[in-house]
Amino acid sequence: xxxxxxxxxxxxxxxxxxxxxxxxxxxxxxxxxxxxxxxxxxxxxxxxxxxxxxxxxxxxxxxxxxxxxxxxxxxxxxxxxxxxxxxxxxxxxxxxxxxxxxxxxxxxxxxxxxxxxxxxxxxxxxxxxxxxxxxxxxxxxxxxxxxxxxxxxxxxxxxxxxxxxxxxxxxxxxxxxxxxxxxxxxxxxxxxxxxxxxxxxxxxxxxxxxxxxxx
Numbered sequence: 448x449x450x451x452x453x454x455x456x457x458x459x460x461x462x463x464x465x466x467x468x469x470x471x472x473x474x475x476x477x478x479x480x481x482x483x484x485x486x487x488x489x490x491x492x493x494x495x496x497x498x499x500x501x502x503x504x505x506x507x508x509x510x511x512x513x514x515x516x517x518x519x520x521x522x523x524x525x526x527x528x529x530x531x532x533x534x535x536x537x538x539x540x541x542x543x544x545x546x547x548x549x550x551x552x553x554x555x556x557x558x559x560x561x562x563x564x565x566x567x568x569x570x571x572x573x574x575x576x577x578x579x580x581x582x583x584x585x586x587x588x589x590x591x592x593x594x595x596x597x598x599x600x601x602x603x604x605x606x607x608x609x610x611x612x613x614x615x616x617x618x619x620x621x622x623x624x625x626x627x628x629x630x631x632x633x634x635x636x637x638x639x640x641x642x643x644x645x646x647x648x649x650x651x652x653x654x655x656x657x658x659x660x661x662x
Contacts, residue, residue, distance in 0.1 A: 453478035453570050454498070458490045458516070459505040459532070464555070468503065468532075471562050478566060487511045487519075494524060500570050501550075503562075506533040506540050510625045514540070514547050514602040521548035528569045532558065537580040538658045539609055542587060543602065551575030595657060599641045607634045611647050612654035 455472060457480055459465050469480045482499065484490035486509055494502075502520065506513035517529055528550040533540050541552045550569040553561055557577075565575040576584065600608060603624075610620045621631045639645060642653055654660045 451477070453500045453566060454482075455480045455566065456482040456484065456490070456493055456499045456502045458484040458487075458502060458508065458513075460485045460507075460509050461505075464505070468558065468562065471559060472566075475563055478563075487516045490516065491519070494520065494527070499527060501566055502527060502529045503532055503566075504529050504549075506531055506535065506544070507623075509623070512602060512606050512624070514543055514606075517544065517547050517549055530565055530569055530575065535609070536658075537577060537583055539660070541577075541580040542583055543605070545574075545576070545580070545584065547602075552577070552580055596642045597653070597657065597659065600638060604634055604638050604641070607631065608638050608642075608650055609654065609659060611635065611638075612651045612660045614651075 455478060457465050457468055459468070462485070465483050465485075472478050472480050482493045482497065484493055490502075490504075493499075504513050504517060504520075508516060513531060513533075517531065520527060520529055525548075529548070530551045530553060531540070531544040531549045532553055532555055533544075534555045536554070537552060544552045551565050551574055553565050553575065568575045597605060597608065606624070607620060610623070615623075617628050617631050617635075621628045624631075638650065642650070644650060644653060651660075
């Protein structure tokens with residue numbers, strides 16, 4: 448008998464998060480989690496070995512972040528839908544995710560209520576976009592204006608900027624991203640240059656002013 452269940456691959460470096468997502472999906476008869484990845488290498492290996500209906504990808508992966516991995520997936524498997532899962536608001540990563548090819552963006556706090564709906568919508572060939580993100584996309588299309596300075600940042604630079612604005616230390620950020628402290632400071636210097644600012648305090652002020660961090 449043919450297995451018509453939606454085959455799901457989850458990529459998140461936290462086992463407890465993967466387990467929580469699996470429990471949500473386990474209640475549905477028409478979908479199943481058949482693959483788990485805790486880093487980008489495992490994820491790409493699983494993609495190569497099997498066919499999947501959808502990938503649920505955490506934005507905060509160790510080493511290479513979710514947006515970088517997303518771009519790789521879309522280059523190699525352009526028809527494979529990817530749902531980005533994030534603890535961050537739509538203002539921070541929603542627009543970047545959709546522009547990079549994601550089929551949807553969902554905050555982790557919303558997963559218990561919205562994950563199943565998001566999966567079904569995306570697998571049917573549609574996008575899963577929250578009302579907040581839809582408004583941001585509409586603003587982006589309807590208001591041709593000078594781009595914000597932070598749009599000049601690479602995905603990694605943007606990620607580090609948000610982490611600095613959240614009050615994390617150089618050591619904390621370097622450890623989370625699996626980079627050296629020296630590499631962190633190289634990124635930080637690029638951020639300061641591109642934003643035309645001079646300190647971590649100004650980075651935080653910029654992020655607050657542009658609603659890039661939650662409190």
